[in-house]
Amino acid sequence: MSIPTPSDPAAVAVELEKLRGTMETGFAKVDGSLALLAQRGDQTDRIIDDHEKRLDTLERARWPLPSIAALVGVIGLALTLWQISQK
Template identity: 80%
Template sequence: MTIPTPSDPAAVAVELERMRGTMAEGFATVNGSLALLAQRTDQTDRRLEDHEQRLDALERARWPLPSLAALVGVVSLALALWQMSQN
């Protein structure tokens, strides 16, 4: 398979310029897409960090609930026993 030789060198230059424009346009599109992906990654990282902070705050605020429930149960038992002993 042989590559045909062009008869006009100006046609080759025009075709190369057209290919260069197409390549530049393609690279610009790829660069734009990469910039968009980088921006979305940054936003996702910020949202993930925000969610982690909120989850940590919820976990810290939740720990006294079981202790409080046990304390209320013990106080209720003590009051019930005290009331039974009064009768």
Template identity: 70%
Template sequence: MTLPPPPEQLVAVELEKLRGTMAEGFARVDGSLALLVQRGDQTDRQIADHDQRLDALERARWPLPSLAALVAVCGLVISLWQFANGS
């Protein structure tokens, strides 16, 4: 008949199992955090790209109101000129 292992050995085995479980858990958490960091970086790049595109659209749009005002003033001047010459 064999004797059961001493309690110190049982504690050491249980501690080793616990260490393995903890290491596995930390590895899983590390992987999840790395994925979140990667997604955050992708989001930052997308936001920067959208900011650049929006700035380009805003710069390209500024002449439109000025052009509309210029056409309106030209139309007014032509109307006044025609009114003055017609009278």
């Protein structure tokens, strides 16, 4: 079997077939990489959503603390005034 000359149409067809195979392999690698990136993006979105929920829960649980501190301060002032008035 001899190597066809570049001017031979069969040689062009063979080279095009090799190029096609190379392109298919490259596209398969790119598709795999894109699928992996999409999966990682989805995982990141889920993690961010989870963190947002946890942060919202912490923020809701934190709001009464300043109110409780103010209430304790007012009660302490009232008790002090009451003790001073008893003397």
